Amino acid sequence: MTDDHPVVEFWYEFASTYSYPAAMRVEARAAARGVTVRWQPFLLGPIFRAQGWDSSPFNLQPVKGAYMWRDMARICDAEGLSFVRPDPFPQNGLQAARLALALPDDGARAAFSRAVYAAEFGAGMDLTDGSALSALLTEQGHDPDQIWAAAQSDAVKSGLRAQTEAAVAHGIFGAPMFRSEDGEIFWGYDRLDQALEWVLTRNR
Amino acid sequence: MTDDHPVVEFWYEFASTYSYPAAMRVEARAAARGVTVRWQPFLLGPIFRAQGWDSSPFNLQPVKGAYMWRDMARICDAEGLSFVRPDPFPQNGLQAARLALALPDDGARAAFSRAVYAAEFGAGMDLTDGSALSALLTEQGHDPDQIWAAAQSDAVKSGLRAQTEAAVAHGIFGAPMFRSEDGEIFWGYDRLDQALEWVLTRNR
Numbered sequence: 236m237t238d239d240h241p242v243v244e245f246w247y248e249f250a251s252t253y254s255y256p257a258a259m260r261v262e263a264r265a266a267a268r269g270v271t272v273r274w275q276p277f278l279l280g281p282i283f284r285a286q287g288w289d290s291s292p293f294n295l296q297p298v299k300g301a302y303m304w305r306d307m308a309r310i311c312d313a314e315g316l317s318f319v320r321p322d323p324f325p326q327n328g329l330q331a332a333r334l335a336l337a338l339p340d341d342g343a344r345a346a347f348s349r350a351v352y353a354a355e356f357g358a359g360m361d362l363t364d365g366s367a368l369s370a371l372l373t374e375q376g377h378d379p380d381q382i383w384a385a386a387q388s389d390a391v392k393s394g395l396r397a398q399t400e401a402a403v404a405h406g407i408f409g410a411p412m413f414r415s416e417d418g419e420i421f422w423g424y425d426r427l428d429q430a431l432e433w434v435l436t437r438n439r
Numbered sequence: 440m441t442d443d444h445p446v447v448e449f450w451y452e453f454a455s456t457y458s459y460p461a462a463m464r465v466e467a468r469a470a471a472r473g474v475t476v477r478w479q480p481f482l483l484g485p486i487f488r489a490q491g492w493d494s495s496p497f498n499l500q501p502v503k504g505a506y507m508w509r510d511m512a513r514i515c516d517a518e519g520l521s522f523v524r525p526d527p528f529p530q531n532g533l534q535a536a537r538l539a540l541a542l543p544d545d546g547a548r549a550a551f552s553r554a555v556y557a558a559e560f561g562a563g564m565d566l567t568d569g570s571a572l573s574a575l576l577t578e579q580g581h582d583p584d585q586i587w588a589a590a591q592s593d594a595v596k597s598g599l600r601a602q603t604e605a606a607v608a609h610g611i612f613g614a615p616m617f618r619s620e621d622g623e624i625f626w627g628y629d630r631l632d633q634a635l636e637w638v639l640t641r642n643r
Contacts, residue, residue, distance in 0.1 A: 286500065296490065298612045302626060408502045422506060425629050 240271040241438035243430055244414040246407055248279040249328030252303060255356040256310050257411040257424040258349055268431050274344045276332040277398040279410055291325045317357035326355060326362040334368060336395050337385035347375050444475040445642035447634055448618040450611055452483045453532030456507060459560040460514050461615035461628040462553055472635050478548045480536040481602040483614055495529045521561035530559060530566040538572060540599050541589035551579050
């Protein structure tokens with residue numbers, strides 16, 4: 236970055252429910268406080284599998300899952316966001332994450348990521364639907380063929396694996412996670428303001 | 440209750456880390472908004488064991504545990520609360536929960552519960568130390584022998600089992616949990632204000 240703004244890293248997984256309101260709100264709330272957001276897609280699947288989980292913890296613990304669905308509905312209602320329960324849940328976010336990583340983090344990655352979340356959790360889009368992802372790329376002013384080619388390149392594939400390895404190295408075990416450059420992590424949509432406060436305090 | 444105040448139920452477990460700041464702050468923050476708190480001790484152990492867990496999820500998932508300890512330190516720092524990591528963790532909160540349930544929910548249960556949390560998480564008290572629990576009862580103006588006798592009665596023992604069964608029936612899977620009389624549940628210390636807002640909105 237060439238500016239002097241404090242920075243918050245936003246670590247997100249397209250399958251993650253609470254990442255949806257976080258993705259839709261992080262940029263505006265950070266900008267309002269002069270904080271720059273770095274968009275960091277990664278995959279939770281490998282992290283969960285390393286713990287022996289073969290699905291979302293919200294599926295493995297149905298009582299906790301029931302709470303999450305109710306809580307998501309409340310949050311989206313409060314934030315004025317449409318909300319439909321993805322089917323199946325969790326969605327497979329691999330291709331969307333590769334596409335996001337193939338886009339530069341200069342606003343393009345953020346805008347595409349928000350479009351994916353809005354289509355997935357706001358309108359029921361299946362993340363394995365390549366033509367629907369292509370349509371989102373076109374809407375964002377990109378050439379879908381070009382971005383798909385980049386997303387399937389070894390550079391982006393290994394880049395996404397490196398993102399997930401970096402997440403593990405940072406102590407990240409869930410999403411969304413906000414991270415400061417001095418290594419503090421804050422887990423969950425409801426910790427966005429706390430994370431912004433942290434990076435602002437450290438930059439004073 | 441004979442007043443017209445809206446009510447929030449505070450479901451807590453003495454072994455639960457995030458229940459500590461919740462217990463220390465719920466009464467003052469509820470009172471400031473005209474909300475009455477009902478103190479509902481219960482046990483998480485049977486709920487965790489029913490899922491096949493033989494310890495706290497923070498022990499079973501050490502990366503998540505590391506985050507929790509850091510997060511607790513940040514929260515307690517922000518709230519001006521002393522914080523020491525209980526050893527062993529989790530503590531066995533059975534006797535403290537029975538003592539709390541033996542006290543009436545007219546302020547006595549709340550004051551004793553806060554004293555237990557402050558001693559446990561603020562000063563390292565072992566919750567299986569019966570004489571330390573007796574000293575807290577004495578400090579609160581109670582006759583320890585009388586409260587211990589009540590705590591060991593069949594009424595209180597079965598009452599605590601009924602509390603835990605009620606928690607399960609309410610969809611409670613962790614602590615602290617705030618619950619409205621219309622059945623909404625809010626999980627975690629960081630949801631206290633949201634729970635208060637809910638019960639206030641429903642009572643307008």
